[in-house]
Amino acid sequence: MRKWLPLLAVSLSTLMLLIDITIVSIAAPALARDLHASFGALQWTVDLYVLVLAALLMVAGSLADRIGHRRVFVAGLILFAIASLTCGLAPNVGALIVSRGVQGLGAAAMYATNAALLGLAYRGRDRSIAFGVWGAANGAAAAAGPILGGLLTEHVSWRAIFLVNLPVAAAALLLARHVSAERAGRAGRLDLPGVASFTAAATLLVYGLIRAGDAGWTDRPAVGALVAGGFAILVFVLVERGRREPMLDLRLFRRPAFSVLMFGAAALTASAFAGLVFVSVWAQSVLRLDAMDAGLVLAPMAVVAFVVAGAGGRLLHAVPARYSIGVGLLLVGAGDALCLLVGPGSGWSAVVPGLAVVGVGVGLSTPVLASATLATVPPDRAGMATGASNTFRQMGYALALPVYATVLATGAGDVLHGGASAAAFADGLDRIFVISAAIAVVGGLAVLGLLRTTQGGPETDDPGPMRAPAASTTQGVRESDVTGLTTAEPAIGRISSSPR
Secondary structure (H helix, E strand, O other), rough: HHHHHHHHHHHHHHHHHHHHHHHHHHHHHOOOOHHHOOOHHHHHHHHHHOOOOOOOOHHHHHHHHHHHHHHHHHHHHHHHHHHHHHHHHHOOHHHHHHHHHHHHHHHHHHHHHHHHHHHHOOOOOHHHHHHHHHHHHHHHHHHHHHHHHHHHHHHHHHHHHOOOOHHHHHHHHHHHHHHOOOOOOEEEEOOHHHHHHHHHHHHHHHHHHHHHHHHOOOOOOHHHHHHHHHHHHHHHHHHHHOOOOOOOOHHHHHHHHHHHHHHHHHHHHHHOOOOOHHHHHHHHOOOOOHHHHHHHHEEEEEEHHHHHHHHHHHHOOOOOOOHHHHHHHHHHHHHHHHHOOOOOOOOEEEEEEHHHHHHHHHHHHHHHHHHHHHOOOOOHHHHHHHHHHHHHHHHHHHHHHHHHHHOOOOOHHHHHHHOOHHHHHHHHHHHHHHHHHHHHHHHHHHHHHEEEEOOOOOOOOOOOOOOOOOOHHHOOOHHHHHOOOOOOOOOEEEEEEOOO
């Protein structure tokens, strides 16, 4: 059992940081009453955390490649715990928002190192099992957040949703002592211009989408923010192309396998998780369920995702990644389509079949995304690659959330305070589920069509060396790496993305 202690440390941290993305949605009404917060301020208690998490994942991964993954993981764990304490004690909404931003920084440091730490700790079938359990934690966390949030808010206080992180963080910190410390990584400076331009782009885009949801798509500040965000993306690309040690090596995107995995990561969170916030609000504002019961509406997805991801680590270790991820995304799309059964007179049971199918898709695809991404890059780009994958996942959520808010039939503030009619909200949910299903289906078809494996040869789209040490570029990756079973060895079946 001792060998599984590193997995327990990583999984606890993952559960904690991902639960904090959605847990606030259930506590929002109580939080608004206690802190006299506006709806816009409440949005930022959710969005700032996700924004900082997404914006800093890649730099955290890059830093971990240089000074060690365990060091960055432990530092993030400590920072997250401190910020959770200040969130729980916040005297006003401004202090809460700032603390949530610091929480996002700690979460980025933990999340960017999770997959790399598992890769260091486990080999062979153990690695497949470890990624399966970690994937189960990923899949269950987003849906478990509202459940836990409802329980704590109703029976303790909204402050407890943050303070509960303290004992979990303490346990993870004790277990982190059993995580192996790797050798010193690459030397070099952090890519501060890349960090600044990417953070600016993410912030402007998310702000522009939130503003457009509140004030309309013709609002000048909203349009200006979106245009500026697009310009910042261009600056980021130009900066990264010109640096010797970039935060994100853009040559990775020359491999269609890597590119389609990034798209699949964003599609997964946008289609499976972003809409859960509005299902939770529907349960409270339209069905008049209390906080705990509203959270339990999402339980089928959490349970199914956990079971499927955990079993998948054992049963699907020989299945090519494109099937696990691609079929998983298609199932998410099918589940979203089933949720179209929700109507003005529907009860909570109307969403159960659809959410259960979404859970199957999440459980199939989540654990394989991490190991497949690691298999597409050289070993010393592990932190960068997992940081990029997690960034795309969180940006998919962060960008989809305000977009979905705009397609609801009534204003977001009215929805939060229970002012939406059953018919208007049902129509809005239908539009959200249609968009979610479309995103998932496109993502699934892209993965099935572009992510290939070949036997006995290198990648047909190999862009050439992406790092200095020549010996490292001669290493291959076996097809079993795509499902997380082994590390670099002479190639007998590598990821490819060439068409049939």
